[in-house]
Amino acid sequence: MPFNMSENAVLAITYAVFLGQIFLISHYFPKRLIARVRYVVDNFPASDYPKLYPNAGPNFEANIHRKLKLFKTVNNGIVLVGLLIIAAMLGGGYRPDPMGGDELFVMFYFFLQFFPFLIVAIKEHKQYKAMRQAFKEVRRTADLKARTLFDYVHPAAVFAAVLCFGLWIFYYLSVKGWDQTWGEEVYITVGMTTAMNLIYAWIIARFLYGKKLDPYQASKDRMKTVEAIVKVLVYSSIGISLFNMIAVAADEYALEAFDPVFTSLYMQYCALIGFGVMIGTAKVEDFDFSVYRDTGKAGEPA
C-alpha cells in the first residue's frame, strides 16, 4: 500500500469519494437543473413568451413537468445503482487492485450518470434549432465591439491551460524516456489529448465568432453564456492535463490503488466545471426574457 497506508484507509477514501460522485452528479446537479427549468417554465409561460417555445403544443407546461419528473426518477435510479455498487463492493470484500485498473468501474458509472445530461443537451440543441427556424425578425442587431478570448476569460487561466498542457507532455515523455522508442500508446495518448484541446479551441472560436445559437437572446445575456462556455472549456483543459499528470505519477509512485479515487475526483471536477460554472455565470434569473415576447409584427412592439 502506498505510503504505508492501511488498506482500510484506502478503501474508506475510495468509498467516500465515490459517494461524493454519486450524490454530486446524480442528485445535486439534477436538482439544480430541474429548479432552473421550472423557474423558466413557471415564470415565462409559452402563452406570454411564444418565441421561447416555438414547438409548444397543447398541455406544454404539463408535458415539461412530466419530463422533469422522469429526469428526476432516472437520476434517482442512477443514485440507487451507485449505492448498490458500493453495497456489492462492501459485501463482496472488494480490495483495491495495487496494479490499478479499478478506475474503470468509476468511469463506466460516470458515463451512466452523464447519459441523462446528454439527452438534455440534445433536447436543448433541438430547441435552439427550432428557434432559429422560427426566427422571422426583420430587425437585426449586433454589437460593434470586436470579441476576443480575453473578454471572457482571464489571460492567466489561458496561460495556465497552455502551461499545464506543456508540463504534462514534458512529464509524460520524460517518464516514457526521451531516449526510448515510444510505443503506439504514447502517440495515441498525446494525440488524443492534443486533439481534445484543439476541439476545445474550435468550440470556443465557434461561440465567439459563429452564429447565435439563440437568435433572440439579448447581447448581454449572450455574453454571459459565451463567458460560461469559454471558462468551462479552459478549466476543462487544465483539468485534463492535471489528471493525466496525476495518472502518470500514480503509476510511477505505486499509487495505482488510488486510481479509482483520482478518476472519480476528476469526473467530479468535470461536472463541477461543466455545470457549476454554467449556472454560476449564466444565471437565468438575470436574463432578459422580454425578447421572447410576442411582438405582433416581427420586430415591432405589440
Next chain:
Amino acid sequence: MEIVIDIDAEEPLFAQLMAEIKRAIGSGGISPGDALPSIRQLANDLNLNNKTVAKAYQLLERDKVIVTKGYRGTFVHPDARDNMDFDLNAWVSAQINQAIGACRDKGATDSEIRIAFANIMQNKPTAGE
C-alpha cells in the same frame, strides 16, 4: 454600441451597415482607433452574407472611415469623424454634372456626350486620340 439593420427596408443592407457604423462614430459610441468586429463575426451576428459585410467594410475603408491592419483586424480610422462627412457619390455626381454642363455649353448634344462617356468607361479610343 449596438447597431440595427432592417432586412425588409428598401435601402441595401451594405448601405444600412455603412450608415450604422458612421452613426456609431458620429454619436461617440465608438471612437477613432477602436477595434471593429471581424467580417465573420458581424456577418454571423446579423445573420448576413459575409460578402455584404465585406462590401460595407471595403467602401468604408475607401472613404477612410475605417482602416484594416491585416491580421490585427479592422479599426476606426484616426480621421473618421472628418472623413465620414464626405459623400463620394455626391462628389461624383457633382463632377459629372459640371463636365456635362461644360460640354453642353460648347454645343455638344446629349447623344454625343453619352457616346463619349460610354467609350471612356469602356476604355475605348475616343475622338481625337
